[in-house]
Amino acid sequence: MEQVNTVALFFSSKNIILEFFMPLYKYESFNRSGKKIEGTIDASSKESAKNTLQGQNLLPYKIEELGEGNIEFSLASFFESPVELKTKVAFTKQLAVLLKSGVPLLQCLELLIEQFDKSFKRVLINIKDGVKSGQTFASQLAKYPKIFPNVYVQLVKAGEASGKLHIILNNLISYMVKEEETRKKIKKASSYPLFILSFAFLVVIGLITILVPKITDMFIKMGNKELPGPTLFLKYLSDFFLEYYLVFFIVLFFLIILFSYWKSTLSGKKSLDSLFLKLPLISYFSKTKAVVQFSQTLGILLDAGVNLSESLDIVSSIVENSMLFEKLESAKNNIIKEGKIAKYLKQTGIFPNIAIYMIDTGEQSGKLGEMLLTVGNDYNDELNEITDSLVSKIGPIVTIITGVIIGFIVLSVFLPMMDMSNLPGM
Known part of the structure; x- marks a missing residue:
């Protein structure tokens, strides 16, 4: 049986490696x-x-x-070494300056190749070769999704088509910096609680697999009396885990694989997005992130002179929230026909009333692109502030919950020891 499990685990590991x-x-x-x-x-x-x-x-x-x-x-x-944000920002900024000065794109790339280190230099050489062969700049960027995400590629594509690539690149710099700042803050907010929970999990596993069996066996041999209720519960839990721990980890592994596959499907993504919009706190982050992403990308496009119809097509291919995507798609024809977007955004149930009011004001004043950028920046700042606040609150809460769980286990272990001290001859 052990040989079969070893073989199964070997092939599972092999499949994981091959995925790279x-x-x-x-x-x-x-x-x-x-x-x-x-x-x-x-x-x-x-x-x-x-x-x-x-x-x-x-x-x-x-x-x-x-x-x-x-x-x-x-x-x-x-x-290759991952390309840092500062490298991508430097590339984008220098490319925007050169293009604004009237330097042709191909010549810009040739000039910039020598400005960067070996790993990014090799990427730029391949992009330059592709552009030289007649391919679009955006199509070459799309070959490196780990360096240039979809939003970057789609905005560059719009810039090429509109002839205002340098304007879009300048706005992209601000977008990338703020998105990275928000990502780091969210990562910081979640990393400490995850570390505490992971540590607590290891401690609990150690206690129920090593300490609990020893204490309960010693108590039974010496006392001939029933274990206290909490200790008996831990003993059953310990016996079950020691008997089926391999099955537990194998099932857990396959559940993770299945969940990863499911969430990559259209139905899985829609179900998760719908769930995230209903859960407390997570709903706020999900909605605010969607507002920021939509407002900033559409604002960048409109501010660069891309027409509303094409801008909405590009934003639809970029927006990550499938619920917002569906509602935009269903209302797109009416938005283009009327040239108004605020009232349809209100129907999504994702945009706050203040954001709707600001966008409506932008439409009426003829400065929709500028106002969308303002909305995106304001809600991005708000998201960062809330995230900072959560960092100082979630940590202590998770620590208290972890302490209660570990405290329960330690108390359950010491209960029979206290009972043993009351036995005759002790």
């Missing part, structure tokens, strides 16, 4: 409004690529594995 070396696929798809979207994606198979794209609200109709040379580069890039 997934081939690169080129895809052609439509979004929900019928707009054609092209790009590349890493996936273990065509079916996996299809499921991932569907989870991003895309309808793929053509998926092809790229040539061997591209796969080799993809594998090589896995071992």
Whole structure:
């Protein structure tokens, strides 16, 4: 039986390792409004690529594995050092300055290649070669999703089409810096509680698998009396875990794999987004993040002179919240026809009344793009403030809960020891 489990675990581990070396696929798809979207994606198979794209609200109709040379580069890039935010900001800022000065894109890339270190330099060389061969700048950026996320690629694509790439790049700098700042704050808010919970889990496992069995066995041998209720409960829990711990971890492993697959599907993403919009606190973060992402990206596009119809298409392909995506898609034709967006955003149930009022004011004054950027910046600042506040509150709460659990276990262990001291001859 142990040999079978070892073999099963070996193949499971092997599959996990192989996932790091997934081939690169080129895809052609439509979004929900019928707009054609092209790009590349890493996936273990065509079916996996299809499921991932569907989870991003895309309808793929053509998926092809790229040539061997591209796969080799993809594998090589896995071992490269990650590109830091300051490097991407420096690249974006310098590119914007050069483009504003009238330097052609290809020449800009050739000038910038020598400004960066080996890993990012190799990426820029490949992008430059692609542009030189007649490909668009955005399509080449899309080959590096770990460096240039979808929002970056789509905004650059709009900039190329509108001839105002330098304006969009300048706004992208602010967007990237603020998004990274928010991401770090959320990570900080969750890292300490996760560390405490992980430590508590290890302590609990150690107590119920090592200390509890020893104490309860010693008590039974010496006392011939029933264990106290809390200790008896821990003994049953300890016996069950020691008997089925391998099954427990195998089931847990497969549940994680299944959950990861499910949340990447369209139905899974919709279910999670719907749940997040209903849960206390998580609902606030989910809604506010959606407001910030929508407002900032649409604001950047409109401020650069991209028309409302095209801007909404791009935002729909970027927005992460599937509930907001669906409501935007259903109202898009009316928004374009009327040239008004505030009242339809109100119907989503995601945007706060103040945000709706500000956007409506922007529409009436003819400064919608500027007002959307203001809304995005204001709610991003609010999100950061709430996150900072949570850091100081969640930690102590998690520590207290953890202390109660560990305290219960320690007390349950010492109860029989106190009873033993009352036995004759002790």
